[in-house]
Amino acid sequence: MPKGESEATAASTSEKAPCANVTPKLELRHVSQRYTGARGETLALDGMDLCVAPGESVAILGPSGCGKSTSLLAACGLQRPTGGSVFVDGEPVESPRLETALILQDFGLMPWKTVEQNAALGLQVRRLPKKERMKRAHDALRRVGLGDFFRSYPAELSGGMRQRLAMARALACDIDLLLMDEPLSALDALLREEMQNMLKRCWIDQGYAQVLVTHSIEEAVFLGQRVVVMSARPGRIVYELANGEMVDPSWRDDPLYFERCRLLRDVLRSKEGVLDA
Ligand SMILES: Nc1ncnc2c1ncn2[C@@H]1O[C@H](COP(=O)(O)OP(=O)(O)OP(=O)(O)O)[C@@H](O)[C@H]1O
The missing domain is CATH 3.40.50.300 (P-loop containing nucleotide triphosphate hydrolases)
Structure with a gap:
């Protein structure tokens, strides 16, 4: 064809x-x-x-x-x-x-970084002060229901939680x-x-x-x-x-x-x- x-x-x-x-x-x-x-x-x-x-x-x-x-x-x-x-x-x-954020099947998480560090990854290039980066990362993590996992590592999360972390990383970047x-x-x-x-909820919100x-x-x-x-x-x-x-x-x-x-x-x-x- x-x-x-x-x-x-x-x-x-x-x-x-x-x-x-x-x-x-x-x-x-x-x-x-x-x-x-x-x-x-x-x-x-x-x-x-x-x-x-x-x-x-x-x-x-x-x-x-x-x-x-x-x-x-x-x-x-x-x-x-x-x-x-x-x-x-x-x-x-x-x-x-x-x-623009791109989320892949494997989520592109960095296993040696904590959940909060992974969520803040996209913000690093913006040269925001660390405090501001963490605040935005924490807000985004709370939005996807990972408020209790800031210091965990990706390996300690379930598949669904890893997916939510990838989403939080995108949301943190506006x-x-x-x-x-x-x-x-x-x-x-x-x-x-x-x-x-x-x-769907995130997209609508x-x-x-x-x-x-x-x-x-x-x-x-x-x-x-x-x-x-x-x-x-x-x-x-x-x-x-x-x-x-x-x-x-x-x-x-x-x-x-x-x-x-x-x-x-x-x-x-x-x-x-x-x-x-
Ligand atoms: N870097 C590359 N070098 C050579 N060929 C490539 C490269 N990347 C993709 N291709 C080829 O281009 C075509 C399209 O690949 P692409 O990954 O975009 O398809 P896709 O629709 O996403 O596939 P899938 O549904 O299996 O993930 C495939 O034939 C693939 O082998």
């Missing part, structure tokens, strides 16, 4: 472009990524277009290896794409910015854009639901824009105001679903939630090359 690098992104089903009347918080414009590795060249992304409005929550689904993580690396400025451009607030992204790459995939089903609730990469259709429909589906490699967006009702407090039990999950499952099955998601 993937075509030439220069071809435009496929159609979407969303009702109205979410960034129509605002400067997007994040925009990936025709982003392509070629990797050169031991197995030769890989075209990971091909004409990836994604617009995220300020305060919007977007979930990305797609088969393994379609370039989801690559998209996030480009979005946070850790990797310059080989084609196309990335913008935040209309400005080109050329390096990581302080107000972020306006949160990027998450399969942050819950290592957790068991019930804990995963609990953490999904926490992610703090008002940042977020992009969540996940393999779980249910998670995408629970957390994404918009769910986008990528093609198999080289990846680009081939389908979009408006899902604004996800802010409803009883969304998980709403018949529409199940209907949307079913619809996305059919979409993923029907799209050539996206069966694995």
